[in-house]
Amino acid sequence: MHTITIAIDGYSSTGKSTVAKELADYIGYLYVDTGAMYRAVTLITLRKGFISEENIDTEKIVEALPDIELEFQKNAEGKAEIILNGENVEKQIRTLEVSEYVSPIATISEVRKKLVEQQRKMGEGQGIVMDGRDIGTVVFPKAELKVFMTASAEVRAQRRFDELVARGHQITYEEVLENVTERDTIDSSREDSPLRKAEDAIVIDNSEMNQEDQFHVLLQLAKDRIAGRI
Numbered sequence: 001m002h003t004i005t006i007a008i009d010g011y012s013s014t015g016k017s018t019v020a021k022e023l024a025d026y027i028g029y030l031y032v033d034t035g036a037m038y039r040a041v042t043l044i045t046l047r048k049g050f051i052s053e054e055n056i057d058t059e060k061i062v063e064a065l066p067d068i069e070l071e072f073q074k075n076a077e078g079k080a081e082i083i084l085n086g087e088n089v090e091k092q093i094r095t096l097e098v099s100e101y102v103s104p105i106a107t108i109s110e111v112r113k114k115l116v117e118q119q120r121k122m123g124e125g126q127g128i129v130m131d132g133r134d135i136g137t138v139v140f141p142k143a144e145l146k147v148f149m150t151a152s153a154e155v156r157a158q159r160r161f162d163e164l165v166a167r168g169h170q171i172t173y174e175e176v177l178e179n180v181t182e183r184d185t186i187d188s189s190r191e192d193s194p195l196r197k198a199e200d201a202i203v204i205d206n207s208e209m210n211q212e213d214q215f216h217v218l219l220q221l222a223k224d225r226i227a228g229r230i
């Protein structure tokens with residue numbers, strides 16, 4: 001059977017990871033959450049003390065890159081979780097502290113170069129659904145299906161707020177909204193691989209869509225593209 005590459009990009013908290021993973025499971029493709037990779041690099045640099053409120057020590061971060069090893073491993077339920085230097089950090093990368101610093105870390109070209117190389121290797125010779133910010137523009141510019149997911153900042157902040165509260169975080173909606181809009185600005189205005197829609201990407205605005213609707217739209221698009229390859 002012919003396999004294709006599916007690139008899903010979009011703003012933070014659009015729920016793209018959830019629907020991308022659901023699609024990958026359904027069609028039997030590998031799913032890669034590239035945001036988790038940028039988050040893991042942020043986590044280790046925070047732990048090493050290369051980030052403080054006043055300063056991000058880019059030089060030290062770049063120096064440490066060769067010692068950062070990332071991989072994905074499936075847990076008992078079949079969900080791929082990120083492993084940082086042998087440690088499962090799936091939970092630790094989702095804190096607000098990591099969310100606060102991940103966008104500036106993702107502006108560092110050397111970080112991007114290392115992660116993009118690894119992402120391209122993961123896509124070799126197999127069907128893959130990859131989500132992130134630069135998948136359709138930089139990582140896989142020839143992907144057969146490119147989707148750009150968007151929703152209003154308020155809707156995205158509410159979703160993220162509900163998620164964090166459910167996980168027991170003490171936080172206000174305003175703080176989450178600020179983090180979401182700040183990340184949008186940094187991700188879209190950085191020099192290296194800014195978040196933008198690839199010319200040939202299909203836009204899905206999911207402000208008014210539930211998860212099931214999104215899945216069906218995405219599945220139909222994937223089926224059409226896969227059929228086109230036979």
Ligand code: DC
Nearest residue numbers: 012034035038102103106132133134
């Ligand atoms: O999808 P996410 O919110 O987990 O991503 C975290 C951050 O990582 C996001 O603010 C931007 C960055 N990122 C990126 O620059 N390129 C990617 N391919 C994926 C994420």
